[in-house]
Amino acid sequence: MTHYQGFRIHHDAAGHHAGVERLPLPVPAAGEVLIRVSWSGVNYKDALAGTGKGKILKTFPLVGGIDAAGHVERSASPAVREGDAVLVTGFGLSCDHDGGFAEYLCCPADWVVPIPSGLDPRRAMILGTAGFTAALALHRMLVNGQQPGLGPILVSGASGGVGAIAVNLFSHLGFEVAAVSGKTELQDWLRGLGANQVLGRNELPGDRRPLEQAVWGGAVDNVGGEMLAQITRTVATWGNIASIGLAGGHELHTTVMPFILRGVSLLGIHSVEVPQPLRGELWTRLASDWRPPQIEAIHSATVGLDGLPGIFEQMLKGETHGRVLVRLGGASG
Numbered sequence: 001m002t003h004y005q006g007f008r009i010h011h012d013a014a015g016h017h018a019g020v021e022r023l024p025l026p027v028p029a030a031g032e033v034l035i036r037v038s039w040s041g042v043n044y045k046d047a048l049a050g051t052g053k054g055k056i057l058k059t060f061p062l063v064g065g066i067d068a069a070g071h072v073e074r075s076a077s078p079a080v081r082e083g084d085a086v087l088v089t090g091f092g093l094s095c096d097h098d099g100g101f102a103e104y105l106c107c108p109a110d111w112v113v114p115i116p117s118g119l120d121p122r123r124a125m126i127l128g129t130a131g132f133t134a135a136l137a138l139h140r141m142l143v144n145g146q147q148p149g150l151g152p153i154l155v156s157g158a159s160g161g162v163g164a165i166a167v168n169l170f171s172h173l174g175f176e177v178a179a180v181s182g183k184t185e186l187q188d189w190l191r192g193l194g195a196n197q198v199l200g201r202n203e204l205p206g207d208r209r210p211l212e213q214a215v216w217g218g219a220v221d222n223v224g225g226e227m228l229a230q231i232t233r234t235v236a237t238w239g240n241i242a243s244i245g246l247a248g249g250h251e252l253h254t255t256v257m258p259f260i261l262r263g264v265s266l267l268g269i270h271s272v273e274v275p276q277p278l279r280g281e282l283w284t285r286l287a288s289d290w291r292p293p294q295i296e297a298i299h300s301a302t303v304g305l306d307g308l309p310g311i312f313e314q315m316l317k318g319e320t321h322g323r324v325l326v327r328l329g330g331a332s333g
């Protein structure tokens, strides 16, 4: 094999353009590994990068995709063994380094996480950055004192990748979960993942005073904007809000009242540059006691590289749900 297929993103004199290309197979330099990628997954950030609607790439052209899983084909690092099943999420993928929408990925060995038993490349990518981010939110909330007795966890953008996994994960760990979703047709699916109640995007309780009646023990917010502002007004004393996303807007207009009169914490969640020990620990938990029990139900569709542009458009319109897998090379399953 001298070449491989990858979904490459350009920004040049012709403007933004992206598509499947035949690329020369790289040889790993010292400290790098070459991974034969079998599965990737589609995240919101991939849709922004692939369509050019968000400034995600710092250099062009690059192969897109912030997630990859497969087997080590060649290793130029003593830390990673050839043949091992591995995953990579975040770091420089599809930012300043080629990403996971390709049959091969050559990257620094210290970005690589061995796939723990309990997962395989396909299931690791059903989780992907979305699952890792949900686990990071859970971790930060638990460290900061979140417990089921504080009240239900509100999950916004609940039908999306991060949201669906968060619903399943928090429910699995004994929290009551309230899912907020714009997709009324997915109410039963969200209940099947563990949501005790499902609210429409405009059905959040409370008015717009700085402090409204406290109804949520904490929250996982994928939406930002007015949704996040309303959450700050309605979280109970000592509750935590994990701020993950901006699907509804990047601004936040609220007051300090929830923070100084209820001790509410707004926790920033940043999945890209998580130090390797915590990264490994969270993946080990995602493969064992934090493994979402409905992991297969969270997988909604599978595409090849040529199906990516259509999925990106759907995702940015809020029309996808759960996790969309990308099948590479000869992956089966």
Ligand code: NDP
Binding pocket: 042, 043, 044, 045, 129, 130, 133, 156, 157, 158, 159, 160, 161, 162, 163, 180, 181, 182, 183, 201, 222, 223, 243, 244, 245, 246, 247, 248, 269, 270, 271, 272, 315, 317, 318, 320, 321, 322
């Ligand atoms: P998805 O597209 O899978 O999910 C986003 C969900 O948000 C949609 O399914 C929809 O859920 C809801 N939504 C979409 N548009 C709007 C809107 N205009 N107003 C309100 N809700 C909307 O994306 P991901 O799960 O991959 O990512 C979710 C968010 O988290 C994104 O903003 C992403 O950039 C961010 N993210 C951040 C990470 C970090 O490290 N901080 C890591 C991963 C993701 P519904 O229809 O059910 O309401």
